[in-house]
Amino acid sequence: MSKGRMEAFSDGVIAIIITIMVLELRVPEGSGLTALKPLLPVFLSYVLSFVILGIYWNNHHHLLQAAQQVNGRILWANLHLLFWLSLTPFVTGWMGENRFAAGPVALYGAVLWFAAFAYFLLSRALVAHHGHDSALASALGPNVKGRVSLVFYTIAIPLSLVNSWAAFAMYVLVAAMWFVPDRRIERTLAP
Amino acid sequence: MSKGRMEAFSDGVIAIIITIMVLELRVPEGSGLTALKPLLPVFLSYVLSFVILGIYWNNHHHLLQAAQQVNGRILWANLHLLFWLSLTPFVTGWMGENRFAAGPVALYGAVLWFAAFAYFLLSRALVAHHGHDSALASALGPNVKGRVSLVFYTIAIPLSLVNSWAAFAMYVLVAAMWFVPDRRIERTLAP
Amino acid sequence: MSKGRMEAFSDGVIAIIITIMVLELRVPEGSGLTALKPLLPVFLSYVLSFVILGIYWNNHHHLLQAAQQVNGRILWANLHLLFWLSLTPFVTGWMGENRFAAGPVALYGAVLWFAAFAYFLLSRALVAHHGHDSALASALGPNVKGRVSLVFYTIAIPLSLVNSWAAFAMYVLVAAMWFVPDRRIERTLAP
Amino acid sequence: MSKGRMEAFSDGVIAIIITIMVLELRVPEGSGLTALKPLLPVFLSYVLSFVILGIYWNNHHHLLQAAQQVNGRILWANLHLLFWLSLTPFVTGWMGENRFAAGPVALYGAVLWFAAFAYFLLSRALVAHHGHDSALASALGPNVKGRVSLVFYTIAIPLSLVNSWAAFAMYVLVAAMWFVPDRRIERTLAP
Numbered sequence: 001m002s003k004g005r006m007e008a009f010s011d012g013v014i015a016i017i018i019t020i021m022v023l024e025l026r027v028p029e030g031s032g033l034t035a036l037k038p039l040l041p042v043f044l045s046y047v048l049s050f051v052i053l054g055i056y057w058n059n060h061h062h063l064l065q066a067a068q069q070v071n072g073r074i075l076w077a078n079l080h081l082l083f084w085l086s087l088t089p090f091v092t093g094w095m096g097e098n099r100f101a102a103g104p105v106a107l108y109g110a111v112l113w114f115a116a117f118a119y120f121l122l123s124r125a126l127v128a129h130h131g132h133d134s135a136l137a138s139a140l141g142p143n144v145k146g147r148v149s150l151v152f153y154t155i156a157i158p159l160s161l162v163n164s165w166a167a168f169a170m171y172v173l174v175a176a177m178w179f180v181p182d183r184r185i186e187r188t189l190a191p
Numbered sequence: 192m193s194k195g196r197m198e199a200f201s202d203g204v205i206a207i208i209i210t211i212m213v214l215e216l217r218v219p220e221g222s223g224l225t226a227l228k229p230l231l232p233v234f235l236s237y238v239l240s241f242v243i244l245g246i247y248w249n250n251h252h253h254l255l256q257a258a259q260q261v262n263g264r265i266l267w268a269n270l271h272l273l274f275w276l277s278l279t280p281f282v283t284g285w286m287g288e289n290r291f292a293a294g295p296v297a298l299y300g301a302v303l304w305f306a307a308f309a310y311f312l313l314s315r316a317l318v319a320h321h322g323h324d325s326a327l328a329s330a331l332g333p334n335v336k337g338r339v340s341l342v343f344y345t346i347a348i349p350l351s352l353v354n355s356w357a358a359f360a361m362y363v364l365v366a367a368m369w370f371v372p373d374r375r376i377e378r379t380l381a382p
Numbered sequence: 383m384s385k386g387r388m389e390a391f392s393d394g395v396i397a398i399i400i401t402i403m404v405l406e407l408r409v410p411e412g413s414g415l416t417a418l419k420p421l422l423p424v425f426l427s428y429v430l431s432f433v434i435l436g437i438y439w440n441n442h443h444h445l446l447q448a449a450q451q452v453n454g455r456i457l458w459a460n461l462h463l464l465f466w467l468s469l470t471p472f473v474t475g476w477m478g479e480n481r482f483a484a485g486p487v488a489l490y491g492a493v494l495w496f497a498a499f500a501y502f503l504l505s506r507a508l509v510a511h512h513g514h515d516s517a518l519a520s521a522l523g524p525n526v527k528g529r530v531s532l533v534f535y536t537i538a539i540p541l542s543l544v545n546s547w548a549a550f551a552m553y554v555l556v557a558a559m560w561f562v563p564d565r566r567i568e569r570t571l572a573p
Numbered sequence: 574m575s576k577g578r579m580e581a582f583s584d585g586v587i588a589i590i591i592t593i594m595v596l597e598l599r600v601p602e603g604s605g606l607t608a609l610k611p612l613l614p615v616f617l618s619y620v621l622s623f624v625i626l627g628i629y630w631n632n633h634h635h636l637l638q639a640a641q642q643v644n645g646r647i648l649w650a651n652l653h654l655l656f657w658l659s660l661t662p663f664v665t666g667w668m669g670e671n672r673f674a675a676g677p678v679a680l681y682g683a684v685l686w687f688a689a690f691a692y693f694l695l696s697r698a699l700v701a702h703h704g705h706d707s708a709l710a711s712a713l714g715p716n717v718k719g720r721v722s723l724v725f726y727t728i729a730i731p732l733s734l735v736n737s738w739a740a741f742a743m744y745v746l747v748a749a750m751w752f753v754p755d756r757r758i759e760r761t762l763a764p
Contacts, residue, residue, distance in 0.1 A: 011582045012585055023214070027667045031667075033676045033680070054649070058645075058649075065575075072249075087216075094222075103226075107227070200439060208401055211401065211402065273400075277404050281407045289412075293413070391587075395592055402592065458631075464591075468595050485605055485608075
């Protein structure tokens with residue numbers, strides 16, 4: 001089964017998620033620049049989610065470039081990832097509108113945790129299909145970044161109930177760590 | 192006529208439907224986790240609809256992979272399917288916001304019934320174009336799953352007026368039955 | 383310049399328009415089936431607009447299949463068409479929510495008029511680029527249907543101020559006339 | 574790394590932005606044509622933003638046609654551009670609903686400024702990757718239009734606080750200047 005249509009569908013879904021998120025930035029009543037002030041936390045959430053979705057798209061792009069074909073399990077692992085990503089606009093809006101209150105920051109982290117886990121499952125499904133000695137498997141390697149992300153999110157979720165800004169800082173840290181696209185794959189695939 | 196653009200258009204529409212559905216999950220007022228409680232039925236509806244749309248995309252993918260070309264009738268059969276799928280966000284929101292009340296659950300089932308019927312018509316249009324002795328026709332076979340789905344929905348719609356949870360359970364059952372992508376086609380097309 | 387990306391962009395825009403239109407079908411308050419009654423005119427508008435956009439996509443598909451390449455003028459003629467189509471969700475919602483009152487039905491017709499005219503300009507830009515003796519030009523022929531549509535809309539717009547249902551019937555008639563994809567092109571391109 | 578998926582993703586995001594912008598045109602209460610009058614400034618903003626996004630899509634199309642491949646830096650420069658473009662629906666709605674008041678017109682200009690700057694960075698990232706003596710670099714040339722746009726926006730933003738219509742006229746002027754797709758590239762790539 002060819003991977004082209006799965007790539008196209010994923011691109012479509014991620015493109016829509018990244019774009020409809022801006023609908024949470026509701027047009028304010030007044031026309032003064034002060035009318036924008038209450039939107040600042042929503043904007044900040046939006047920027048973080050935009051970067052995180054950009055990272056997912058970027059890494060997804062790299063991951064599938066290393067893949068040769070897909071099967072039913074991979075299609076569903078991919079839809080599972082898209083499911084968690086599709087919840088981003090909701091948690092982004094909730095976190096922003098409540099100015100980074102404990103509960104919303106925890107839920108935001110939970111959605112990130114599940115998305116990171118779903119990405120991990122997708123990588124595993126791809127490795128299972130291509131073989132543990134495939135170029136894709138050796139390109140992914142021990143997947144340190146993926147494991148570190150999950151550990152960080154696992155710490156940040158309870159932390160958010162104590163200090164939500166510290167949790168938010170951890171989300172930013174994970175995003176910063178992934179900002180560079182997955183060099184492992186680029187390096188291994190290079191001729 | 193090539194099938195590429197019809198696939199791309201269908202992917203686009205399904206990707207948008209699956210994603211804008213999340214807009215029915217309205218950001219709640221409070222910041223406590225209790226503020227999320229009234230959203231649970233909407234979330235549950237969302238999960239079911241996400242899975243059902245995932246199944247449609249998956250099977251649509253398989254179905255068109257077996258197809259060689261499309262004609263005007265197939266294009267319209269496809270648009271007819273997309274029409275019913277496009278009503279999913281509306282019925283999902285209505286069912287969730289009314290906590291699985293009888294009327295909305297019945298209407299949800301009716302939309303699923305029409306979508307399943309439209310998928311059946313699309314398969315028939317494809318078989319008519321490719322011939323009853325084509326790889327596509329033998330791959331589809333007697334289409335037991337498609338017929339069972341229609342029977343289940345036909346039972347579930349009146350049932351929902353008596354016991355809406357039993358009807359909901361039947362929708363879940365049909366989804367579970369389709370969860371695995373259409374092995375018939377994969378098997379027949381395999382070299 | 384290749385036509386691929388223009389096709390993909392148009393498909394994307396039409397897919398989004400056809401899908402976000404369903405957001406005008408607002409989830410009603412009650413759970414009884416009577417709660418749906420006020421939505422009927424919105425639903426009816428939605429069905430007509432869905433069919434009309436399906437026709438545009440279909441004919442656009444055929445038109446560009448006959449085209450070999452595009453230039454700057456064609457790209458802008460295409461964006462001009464997409465602009466008028468993008469207003470469909472707005473006029474569909476306005477017409478439905480006002481139960482086919484005179485003003486909204488007239489405006490709906492005006493948007494259809496401009497879309498039909500934009501499609502006509504796009505055809506002309508394509509013919510100008512491919513030459514009047516090209517396969518595309520002879521495939522389009524005298525473009526009777528396109529001219530008839532414009533005449534019908536020109537009559538329907540003032541008519542809607544007198545009898546909005548008669549105008550609506552004319553919109554349905556034009557859609558019925560176009561329902562079949564453009565046989566002229568299919569016939570000419572057939573081997 | 575191939576450029577195909579980056580083009581597809583960009584097309585998707587721009588198609589969604591250009592289309593969801595129409596959701597800012599809220600369906601009015603009354604059915605008389607006078608009910609549309611307060612929507613005129615929103616419509617005017619919509620037209621300008623539609624044209625500007627059309628120009629970006631058009632030039633992006635041309636720019637990437639001249640490119641051979643992309644790397645991580647280019648992917649991020651592209652996402653950076655899409656970020657600023659994604660804010661267009663918000664500032665378009667704010668500007669329209671406040672009938673071109675000073676603050677919203679200034680913010681609209683600021684988003685245009687950042688989008689223009691992001692486009693400039695994307696061009697530079699592409700030139701850096703393809704080499705200063707590449708076809709792409711010589712096709713872009715001294716990029717006079719890009720620089721003029723930035724200068725115009727830089728003047729228009731403070732100007733809007735004095736006379737918002739003059740600033741708006743400058744935005745229209747920049748759009749008019751770009752209306753014609755980038756002939757430089759078309760000319761250089763021509764055989």
